[in-house]
Each structure stands twice: as C-alpha cells, then as structure tokens.
Amino acid sequence: MILETDICKLRAVDPEDLDYIYQLENNPALWDVGHTLTPYSKFTIREYLENAHRDIYEVKQLRLAICKKDDSIVGVVDLYDFDPYHKRAGVGIVIPQDLDRSKGYASAGLQMMIDYSFNRLRLHQLYAGIAVDNVASRKLFEKLRFRESGIKKDWITTDNAYKDEIIYQLINE
Secondary structure, eight states: OOOOOOOEEEEEOOOOGGGHHHHHHTOOOGHHHHOOOOOOOOHHHHHHHHTTTTTTHHSSEEEEEEOOSSSEEEEEEEEEETTTTTTTTEEEEEEOOOOEEEEEETHHHHHHHHIIIIIOOOEEEEEEEETTHHHHHHHHHTTTOOOOEEEEEEEEOSOOOOOEEEEEEEEOO
C-alpha cells in the first residue's frame, strides 16, 4: 500500500526527526489538543523515535509524518488507543505551522490514514475527540465523513475554564 498522493505522503518517523518532534511536543499552544501537562526532554523523544518502528499491535499506537514531496515534514497523523479486538482506534492530526495550513496536507494525510486503517489494519471504526471551539479540525473531520456521536461536557481543562469535547466517529461500512 502506497501512502502518497499528488501533494504529500505519509512515512514513518525517524530518529532524524528528533528536532521536529521535540518542537511539536513542546509547543504549549498544542498542549490542550494533546492533553499534555509537561514538556518532553530530547532524551525521552529520542527514545520514542528509536522505538517508533515497533508494531502497532504491540504498542497500540502509530505516528506517521506528513511530508511534502521533498520529504520535509509539515505535520503528523496518529493512531492511538488501537484496539484490534474491537477493531477501532482514535485518530489525531496536527499541522503546526500556519504557513502549511489550508494547502490540503491535513485532508490528504488524514484520508491516507483512514484508507490505511480500514484497508490494511481492517479496522471497523476510527474516532476523534475535538474541542468544540476547534472549528478547523471539526470541518476537516466532517469533510472526511466523520459524524458527531456525542459531547463530553467540561472535558478539557483550560487556564480558567472548561471546554466541551465532541466525539466524532467514522464507521467502515
């Protein structure tokens, strides 16, 4: 299965991606989305990248880099909470730089991950939790046929308030 479109491709993350992943994971603007509470050290991220080749059935997660044709990374797409028995997984995506947004990378990257999940991993469904005020992500997932299936009230803690999180599901018919 080729994970490539006319505008981008997905590839496994490599140890050479250390600086990119370090910056991504330590960007406080993204911590609410990833439910991160503390920064990651380069040592921790290096260890993660050295073990990123491990099988999804073993570690229950998969991170792929979204790359331009020149192999420069513009974002990542993740499968998490992989459950092979119930044939489902959570999916998340981030394109951190404004200059890389609205160019089709997120749609193409997420669609390739959907195709991989349904056709290669034979999953029955994917789900995503998206903050109610994250309009761009909601539009992306809705465009790719994810449907709202519920709301978790006051689910995400922010500096001085709580946010609701919408659960989206895509069922492999």
